[in-house]
Amino acid sequence: MAMAMAGAFGQSTMSPVARLCSHRTPPPPSVQDVVVQQLWSHDQIACCAMKSVHIRQQLLGEPLKLQTLHTHHRKQCRSRQHGVAYCAVTTEATTQVKDQKKLKLRADVRNLAIIAHVDHGKTTLVDAMLRQAKVFRKNQAVQERIMDSNALERERGITILSKNTAIRYKGTKINIIDTPGHSDFGGEVERVLNMVDGVLLLVDSVEGPMPQTRFVLKKALELGHKVVVVVNKVDRPSARVDYVMNTTFELFLELNATDEQCDFQVVYASGIQGKAGLQPDSLADDLEPLFETVMRCIPEPHVDPTAPLQMLITNLDYDEHKGRIAIGRVHAGTIGKGMEAKVCTPDGACRYVKVSELFVFENFTRVPAEIVQAGDICALCGISDILIGETLADKMDGVALPTIKVEEPTVKMSFSINTSPFSGREGKFVTSRNLRDRLYQELERNLAMKVEDGETADTFIVSGRGTLHITILIENMRREGYEFMVGPPKVINKEVDGKRLEPYEDAIVEVPEEYVGAVVDLLGKRRGQMLDMQVTGLESTTMVKYRLPTRGLLGIRNAILTATRGTAILNTVFHGYGGWAGEISTREQGSLVACETGVTTSYALSSCQERGQLVLAPGVEIYKGQIIGLHQRPGDLAINACKRKAATNVRSNKDQTVVLDVPLEFSLDDCVEYIQEDELVEITPLSVRMCKNPKLSKKGRY
Numbered sequence: 157m158a159m160a161m162a163g164a165f166g167q168s169t170m171s172p173v174a175r176l177c178s179h180r181t182p183p184p185p186s187v188q189d190v191v192v193q194q195l196w197s198h199d200q201i202a203c204c205a206m207k208s209v210h211i212r213q214q215l216l217g218e219p220l221k222l223q224t225l226h227t228h229h230r231k232q233c234r235s236r237q238h239g240v241a242y243c244a245v246t247t248e249a250t251t252q253v254k255d256q257k258k259l260k261l262r263a264d265v266r267n268l269a270i271i272a273h274v275d276h277g278k279t280t281l282v283d284a285m286l287r288q289a290k291v292f293r294k295n296q297a298v299q300e301r302i303m304d305s306n307a308l309e310r311e312r313g314i315t316i317l318s319k320n321t322a323i324r325y326k327g328t329k330i331n332i333i334d335t336p337g338h339s340d341f342g343g344e345v346e347r348v349l350n351m352v353d354g355v356l357l358l359v360d361s362v363e364g365p366m367p368q369t370r371f372v373l374k375k376a377l378e379l380g381h382k383v384v385v386v387v388n389k390v391d392r393p394s395a396r397v398d399y400v401m402n403t404t405f406e407l408f409l410e411l412n413a414t415d416e417q418c419d420f421q422v423v424y425a426s427g428i429q430g431k432a433g434l435q436p437d438s439l440a441d442d443l444e445p446l447f448e449t450v451m452r453c454i455p456e457p458h459v460d461p462t463a464p465l466q467m468l469i470t471n472l473d474y475d476e477h478k479g480r481i482a483i484g485r486v487h488a489g490t491i492g493k494g495m496e497a498k499v500c501t502p503d504g505a506c507r508y509v510k511v512s513e514l515f516v517f518e519n520f521t522r523v524p525a526e527i528v529q530a531g532d533i534c535a536l537c538g539i540s541d542i543l544i545g546e547t548l549a550d551k552m553d554g555v556a557l558p559t560i561k562v563e564e565p566t567v568k569m570s571f572s573i574n575t576s577p578f579s580g581r582e583g584k585f586v587t588s589r590n591l592r593d594r595l596y597q598e599l600e601r602n603l604a605m606k607v608e609d610g611e612t613a614d615t616f617i618v619s620g621r622g623t624l625h626i627t628i629l630i631e632n633m634r635r636e637g638y639e640f641m642v643g644p645p646k647v648i649n650k651e652v653d654g655k656r657l658e659p660y661e662d663a664i665v666e667v668p669e670e671y672v673g674a675v676v677d678l679l680g681k682r683r684g685q686m687l688d689m690q691v692t693g694l695e696s697t698t699m700v701k702y703r704l705p706t707r708g709l710l711g712i713r714n715a716i717l718t719a720t721r722g723t724a725i726l727n728t729v730f731h732g733y734g735g736w737a738g739e740i741s742t743r744e745q746g747s748l749v750a751c752e753t754g755v756t757t758s759y760a761l762s763s764c765q766e767r768g769q770l771v772l773a774p775g776v777e778i779y780k781g782q783i784i785g786l787h788q789r790p791g792d793l794a795i796n797a798c799k800r801k802a803a804t805n806v807r808s809n810k811d812q813t814v815v816l817d818v819p820l821e822f823s824l825d826d827c828v829e830y831i832q833e834d835e836l837v838e839i840t841p842l843s844v845r846m847c848k849n850p851k852l853s854k855k856g857r858y
Contacts, residue, residue, distance in 0.1 A: 262457045264327065265531050267354075267454075268332060269345075270356045271376065272372070274336075277428070280428055285443060288443045320332070325450075325451070349376060357385050357386065360388060360389055361388065361390045361436075362396060367727050370729065384420065385404055387400055387401070388425050390425065459530035460488050461489065463530075465549055466489060466549055466550075472543075480541075480542065482536050482537075491514065493526050494511065496551050499546050499547070501556060511538050516528060516535075544560065545603065565606055566621060566706055567620055567646070569620075570616070571640055572615040574838060576838050584638075594638060605619065605620050605621075638839070643836055647659055660734045661706050663727070665725065671723065683704055684702040684708060708737075711829040712726075714826060714830070745789065747786065748786065753798075755798060756797045764795050765816065765817055767795060770820070771783070771822050824839075827846050
């Protein structure tokens with residue numbers, strides 16, 4: 157640890173300790189302070205654990221144990237002499253393990269999850285770890301981001317669902333869980349953290365800790381997991397390792413990490429090159445230092461194989477031949493193929509079941525197994541109605557484990573059947589019964605989502621962690637053949653002590669210096685409050701941090717990209733609930749609405765484009781009330797996009813050439829962000845259209 161933190165805390169002009177303690181008047185030097193100063197000056201490397209203890213003594217008045225510091229210093233020096241990093245283990249934790257005589261140490265298994273902010277290189281690092289473990293043949297063609305097996309994940313370049321894999325290293329099985337990095341899929345991360353004993357926290361060597369880094373690290377620290385920090389992409393020319401390590405350590409302190417958790421091991425890596433090391437300027441030719449760190453610092457599972465069976469179901473999968481597949485970690489006892497057990501819930505309800513098939517993870521496949529011992533992660537078949545959060549327990553003496561709890565949704569959208577003139581042309585599932593079955597089926601594996609019945613029999617309210625969380629569901633449904641309509645996203649407010657509260661989020665925007673003014677103006681209009689502004693390691697790039705209501709973020713992504721010519725990067729994470737911020741105007745322009753059903757023509761669109769920006773090209777079939785463009789002024793405008801040039805007997809000397817602008821390409825996410833209260837998005841397997849809501853539009857307007 158000390159070796160890895162040397163550059164971060166020994167070379168910085170002002171350490172996190174100095175920044176945190178600068179506002180206090182330093183007390184007179186005590187015996188403890190003198191000893192600490194002697195230890196630091198003797199070794200000339202500041203240890204995180206010693207610093208965190210010292211901080212707590214100064215800020216919180218906690219006692220400082222000299223014996224603990226001397227022991228820790230000797231272990232640090234001994235580890236440096238042998239060229240390895242020291243991982244702290246508390247005396248209290250060791251005593252607890254000794255007291256639990258029934259627990260058995262499984263040294264042949266490690267369970268870890270890889271967590272990080274979006275696009276910090278989690279899946280790429282997993283690819284490199286799989287190659288290091290020689291999972292592939294030398295002549296085997298391997299695609300990039302092999303863990304992103306979902307077609308939608310590959311198209312968007314993000315991880316949506318957490319996935320399990322396992323590799324062998326020196327006779328030890330390492331179960332690895334690749335998790336999503338986007339804040340909207342935080343529920344996936346919260347679930348899988350119940351299956352592991354430690355985590356690899358990836359931090360970009362340029363960006364440093366980002367909003368989602370704080371969220372996932374907070375969840376891991378609350379569960380008491382051991383954290384290994386991996387500073388990824390150190391091969392980038394603009395890497396700033398000292399800054400990243402300082403901000404990462406400060407983040408640990410802000411999240412109230414224990415002294416042992418603050419004494420984290422640091423590994424520097426380049427996932428795309430498959431290299432790692434304990435120093436940023438001396439990486440090994442492979443990931444050997446990373447694997448050795450995992451073996452030393454990720455604790456082995458402490459289990460009781462003789463206790464009654466307890467297995468918490470954390471994930472679900474489906475196979476056409478085997479049916480529903482339940483995935484989880486065996487916390488106690490053993491489970492075998494053909495074993496009779498019972499499924500328990502925290503409310504005390506139980507039902508008896510039988511495990512027909514049992515699997516363990518090896519590389520990319522599920523390998524059949526006859527028996528799985530406590531401490532390992534497995535998958536089982538034969539229970540068609542099992543759900544996430546339920547416990548598979550012993551038939552006679554089984555007891556339910558605490559269920560999985562995730563954060564509450566913050567955004568909701570209405571789903572209804574398609575009532576447009578083009579309904580039923582492309583979809584396979586178009587009825588309200590089909591829509592209801594599919595939405596409630598999603599609840600079985602998506603714990604962060606909620607579904608409620610709407611005001612009418614054919615309307616349903618779907619709540620999620622964000623607009624992306626819900627649009628991913630919409631995209632999956634349209635690819636499955638569903639046809640329906642969705643309304644604009646709305647925030648979920650709360651009423652506490654008679655006060656109206658709404659969700660707030662922290663938004664971080666990375667933008668070139670010349671567009672900072674436009675971003676600040678946009679966020680300010682949406683009731684945002686600036687928290688920080690600083691220049692990053694990249695040339696002329698500024699990072700702006702705001703806290704604003706979730707309502708203000710609806711539709712802001714396109715506005716920021718337009719104002720910055722597509723150069724800005726926006727990241728958000730849920731902060732909490734706060735007071736009502738007042739009215740917010742999210743859209744100033746109206747829409748261009750078709751007043752006639754037919755096929756668009758170049759002749760008609762040439763006059764329509766003078767009123768705003770079009771989203772359709774010539775030759776597209778439209779219907780009355782469909783949105784075909786963006787009006788350049790406030791308010792909607794009804795236009796005729798289907799009229800043709802009148803045919804006469806008079807021969808013109810020259811045909812008029814029609815020049816049309818390139819229409820705007822609106823994706824599903826763009827349409828959902830654009831629409832307002834009186835508008836809908838029509839979803840079909842082949843098309844995504846925007847239209848006015850006939851129930852809310854003025855009578856006879858279109």
